[in-house]
Amino acid sequence: MPTREGKLGVGVAGVGWCASQHITAFQKNPHTEVTWLVGRDAARTRANLVRYTLSVPDARITTRYEDLLDAPDVDIMVITTPNHLHAEQAVAAARAGRHIVLEKPTGLNEEELIRIRDAVRTAGVRTIVSFELRYNPYLKFVKWLQESGWLGEIRFARTQYLSRVTDWYSGWEWVRTRESGRSHLLAAGCHAVDALRWCAGREAVEASAIQTQFTAGYEWPTSILVNLRLEGRALGHVTSSTDFMLPYTFMVELMGDRATVRHDFIQTLDGALDVAALADANPFADVRLEAATDAGGRPGVRIFCPMPDSADVSHHPFQAEIDELVACILAGRETSISVFDAQKTMEVCLAADRSAEQGGAPVGLPLIKD
Ligand SMILES: NC(=O)c1ccc[n+]([C@@H]2O[C@H](COP(=O)([O-])OP(=O)(O)OC[C@H]3O[C@@H](n4cnc5c(N)ncnc54)[C@H](OP(=O)(O)O)[C@@H]3O)[C@@H](O)[C@H]2O)c1
Numbered sequence: 001m002p003t004r005e006g007k008l009g010v011g012v013a014g015v016g017w018c019a020s021q022h023i024t025a026f027q028k029n030p031h032t033e034v035t036w037l038v039g040r041d042a043a044r045t046r047a048n049l050v051r052y053t054l055s056v057p058d059a060r061i062t063t064r065y066e067d068l069l070d071a072p073d074v075d076i077m078v079i080t081t082p083n084h085l086h087a088e089q090a091v092a093a094a095r096a097g098r099h100i101v102l103e104k105p106t107g108l109n110e111e112e113l114i115r116i117r118d119a120v121r122t123a124g125v126r127t128i129v130s131f132e133l134r135y136n137p138y139l140k141f142v143k144w145l146q147e148s149g150w151l152g153e154i155r156f157a158r159t160q161y162l163s164r165v166t167d168w169y170s171g172w173e174w175v176r177t178r179e180s181g182r183s184h185l186l187a188a189g190c191h192a193v194d195a196l197r198w199c200a201g202r203e204a205v206e207a208s209a210i211q212t213q214f215t216a217g218y219e220w221p222t223s224i225l226v227n228l229r230l231e232g233r234a235l236g237h238v239t240s241s242t243d244f245m246l247p248y249t250f251m252v253e254l255m256g257d258r259a260t261v262r263h264d265f266i267q268t269l270d271g272a273l274d275v276a277a278l279a280d281a282n283p284f285a286d287v288r289l290e291a292a293t294d295a296g297g298r299p300g301v302r303i304f305c306p307m308p309d310s311a312d313v314s315h316h317p318f319q320a321e322i323d324e325l326v327a328c329i330l331a332g333r334e335t336s337i338s339v340f341d342a343q344k345t346m347e348v349c350l351a352a353d354r355s356a357e358q359g360g361a362p363v364g365l366p367l368i369k370d
Contacts, residue, residue: 008329011036011068011098013089014081015045017170018103018130020052021313022078025322027056032326035073037061065089069096076325079103082174083182087112090127090339094119099126099329101322104194105186106342110350110367113343117368120339128325128335129342131194133250135320137305141287142252142261143199150266150278152258157200157230160239160251161192163311166215178219184211185224185349189240192250193226193352194345196238199252202230204348204365209356214243226352229362238352250308264307265292267300275301343368 010026012019015037026032034056039045042061049056068074069092077093078101079086087107093100100120106129107113120127133139145151165188166172175181185193197203206229211221223243228236253262260267267273275291278301282289292302310316321337328335344366351363 005033007031007033008075008326009033009035009071009073010076010078011038011071011074012078012080013038013065013068014079014085015039015048016080017052018313019078019080020048020054021316021318022080022101022322023054023056025319026076026078028319029322029326031330032076032322034059036068036071038065038068039063065092069093069098075099076101076329082171082180083108083187084180087116090116091119094123094125097123097125099325100128100339101325102127102129102339102342104130104190104342105182105349106339106346108182108186110347113346114368116339117343126325126329126335127339128321128328129337129339130318130321131191131198131337131342131345132316132318132321133191133195133308134198134337135317136308137284137286138264138303138307139195139199139252141282141284141303141305142254143201144283145261145266146199146201146254146256148281150259151254151256151261153232154200154202154230154234154254154256156235156237156253156255157196157202158237158239158251158253159192159196159199160249161189162239162241162244162246162249163188164244164248165242165311166217172217176218181218181220183220183349183353184222184240184242185226185353186346188242189224189238190345190349192238192240193348194342195250195252196228196236197345197348199254200230200234200236202232202234202236203344204228204230204236204351206362206364207348207351207355208360208362209352210360211356218242221356224352224356228348248309248311261303264303265294265300266303267294267298271299273299273301
């Protein structure tokens, strides 16, 4: 049911920090128009538009989520509300036949994940989940290195997400709670879990974790270390924390039986990496490779490209996420980060949280049988 000028209508629930990026991305997509906004208070919704320098003069503002489910000019629902509202709103949107942009975490427990999966499966709508770092040039390049065999068979994968989130954050009052934020991995570190899964191309079959808390104000532990058994005898590790006194850090390491990529440096045991051949094969125009040496003078290849090095959502590649969803809706095909795929990331997070709560005992994966 296209809207005026044949465009797909977009309704946004939860007009805050993250929604500002989705709204901007939909405004830049030639096939979509933002038609509705939902907030709990219309004046605050308008104030948030000003705060995030957005202009959406033709969008209607409502305080009732249900209005969007009934509106004929809403084809896509954007769910950017606090975490405890995602599942209920996603299920309702799917049942109303809306395509969905769903913010992470998709569901806060297995029951919510199953409800989302079943509602989307039954409705046959398109979904995309905001693990948007997958569109970052560095992550795309690292995944390509792995998939095209430059690293060989993956033996170990490690990701790190260190982001100091305190009361500067617009969502501080809800994110710090058990009810809505729920856990460090669910609220934030799921990006690192997703990056490990996606870049390594291996699913986790077991998770064990330990956790601790330093940062005051949170109702949940603020640092977690997750060990993973991956398919094919490989191991994985995720460090995720909001406790550290250093700039935002998002790191990826993949170690294969041919070569290793550690953050922005690729090395082999014998230094015999063919830089020219690698540069020739590199399919990404925004990734540059140069022969270089490490601090010990040993040879390798340095990666130059936009890195995932900012917590600010305005630096995150939401445009590519939104463009992919719209292209998939128009072409009638599945997205690369559907709720079905994202569910696997969420299951690893839930398994790790369960292990940490049980003192580190391993938890088998998947949690949900199909
Ligand atoms: N993918 C990413 O990189 C990324 C980055 C940041 C955030 N996120 C996700 O996006 C979602 C929103 O986060 P955000 O940073 O945009 O938070 P935010 O700035 O607090 O925005 C959330 C909005 O939801 C509305 N809301 C509705 N019900 C609410 C309730 N019960 N309590 C509080 N607010 C409520 C609020 O507007 P009203 O008060 O007007 O109703 C608020 O502006 C979260 O799920 C978060 O995990 C994802």
